[in-house]
Structures are given as C-alpha cells and as structure tokens.
Amino acid sequence: xxxxxxxxxxxxxxxxxxxxxxxxxxxxxxxxxxxxxxxxxxxxxxxxxxxxxxxxxxxxxxxxxxxxxxxxxxxxxxxxxxxxxxxxxxxxxxxxxxxxxxxxxxxxxxx
Amino acid sequence: xxxxxxxxxxxxxxxxxxxxxxxxxxxxxxxxxxxxxxxxxxxxxxxxxxxxxxxxxxxxxxxxxxxxxxxxxxxxxxxxxxxxxxxxxxxxxxxxxxxxxxxxxxxxxxxxxxx
Numbered sequence: 001x002x003x004x005x006x007x008x009x010x011x012x013x014x015x016x017x018x019x020x021x022x023x024x025x026x027x028x029x030x031x032x033x034x035x036x037x038x039x040x041x042x043x044x045x046x047x048x049x050x051x052x053x054x055x056x057x058x059x060x061x062x063x064x065x066x067x068x069x070x071x072x073x074x075x076x077x078x079x080x081x082x083x084x085x086x087x088x089x090x091x092x093x094x095x096x097x098x099x100x101x102x103x104x105x106x107x108x109x110x111x
Numbered sequence: 112x113x114x115x116x117x118x119x120x121x122x123x124x125x126x127x128x129x130x131x132x133x134x135x136x137x138x139x140x141x142x143x144x145x146x147x148x149x150x151x152x153x154x155x156x157x158x159x160x161x162x163x164x165x166x167x168x169x170x171x172x173x174x175x176x177x178x179x180x181x182x183x184x185x186x187x188x189x190x191x192x193x194x195x196x197x198x199x200x201x202x203x204x205x206x207x208x209x210x211x212x213x214x215x216x217x218x219x220x221x222x223x224x225x226x
Binding site: 042092099 | 115117144151152153154156159167200202204212213214215216217218219220222
C-alpha cells in the first residue's frame with residue numbers, strides 16, 4: 001500500500017519569507033497533484049507533475065518532482081498571507097482506481 | 112462549467128436526525144468521490160462511484176451512511192441517526208474516469224454540525 005508523507009506538518013512564517021514543503025512516498029508515484037485548501041473550502045488543484053525531474057512554476061510557487069518519482073517539493077518565494085492554507089499532495093493509487101492522500105502541511109503566513 | 116457544486120454548504124442538525132447532502136460533479140466526469148474531513152486533518156476517503164456504480168466503500172462508512180448516484184450524474188450522501196462524531200466537512204470530488212494521470216476536482220464542501 002502506497003503511503004504519502006508530508007513535512008513539515010505545521011509551518012508558521014512571516015510575510016516575505018521563502019519556504020519549502022515536501023511530499024514523499026514509499027513507492028513510485030504514477031503522478032502527483034498538489035492542492036491548497038483554505039479554511040472552510042474544498043481543496044483547489046494547483047499542479048500535476050508526471051515526469052521524473054519535472055519542474056513547474058505557478059507565479060511564486062515552484063513544484064519539483066524527484067528524478068525517481070518518489071518525492072516532490074513545493075517552494076514558495078516571498079510568501080504572502082494569501083498563501084495560508086493546508087497544502088495536500090495526492091496521487092492516484094495502483095492503477096488509478098482511487099487516490100492516496102498525504103496528511104497535509106498547514107501553512108500560516110503572518111503579515 | 113462551474114465546477115463541482117455541493118449543497119447545502121452548511122447544515123446544523125440535532126443528534127438522531129437524518130441529513131442528506133447533494134453533490135453535482137463536473138458534467139463529463141465519470142468518477143465521483145466522497146470524503147470526510149475533520150478539523151485540522153486531511154480528507155478521509157468514504158466512497159466512490161464510476162458512473163452509477165458504487166465501486167468502493169471505506170470502513171469509515173458505517174451502516175448509518177448511504178450514498179447513491181442514481182443516474183450517473185449527481186450524488187447524494189445520507190447520514191441516518193446522526194451522532195456528534197459525524198460533525199465534519201463532507202467533500203465531494205469528481206474526475207474524468209480513472210488512470211495514472213487522473214486529477215480530482217473538489218467541491219466547496221458541506222459542513223455538518225451535530226448538536
């Protein structure tokens with residue numbers, strides 16, 4: 001059974017700081033999605049990474065997929081209070097019949 | 112298309128009452144998923160449908176819970192004889208069939224409070 005781990009579990013930083021959060025698996029990801037969930041709302045898809053070594057950028061967010069497709073990172077440059085939320089990594093399990101969730105990193109960006 | 116919608120957004124009920132939530136997925140999506148999320152935690156899988164067929168149910172889905180997707184479009188999740196422990200956010204998501212590159216799109220959730 002594939003397990004997803006995320007670190008850190010909690011992160012509280014000041015506006016303007018940079019940060020990186022991680023998602024790791026016990027086995028190879030077929031693909032990986034990163035979501036952000038704001039309080040009281042559903043998760044919103046940020047990006048999907050598929051190819052080992054892939055790097056995708058979304059404004060101040062940079063997503064990397066490890067060469068071996070067993071880990072991924074999300075780097076935020078110059079964090080803003082609007083970045084506050086729960087960051088989830090999710091991957092299709094097995095043959096993609098269902099999805100496996102990481103526990104999430106809860107980010108708080110203080111003004 | 113406006114994405115996945117859920118109704119109601121909030122529901123307050125007394126213990127022992129029955130509640131029903133509705134999810135309308137993105138129109139061309141075959142897969143529909145229900146999750147439960149308690150405060151401070153990530154979503155926990157409850158069940159999913161491929162068209163109208165319910166393919167998998169979690170052990171979290173006790174016999175008080177039932178989900179349907181009668182015509183392969185919208186879905187309902189019913190909780191009978193609610194308990195305080197049922198208080199949570201109930202999330203619905205849909206995806207375009209399955210596969211290793213499948214992506215889920217989530218609705219805004221229904222927050223249930225059982226008093």
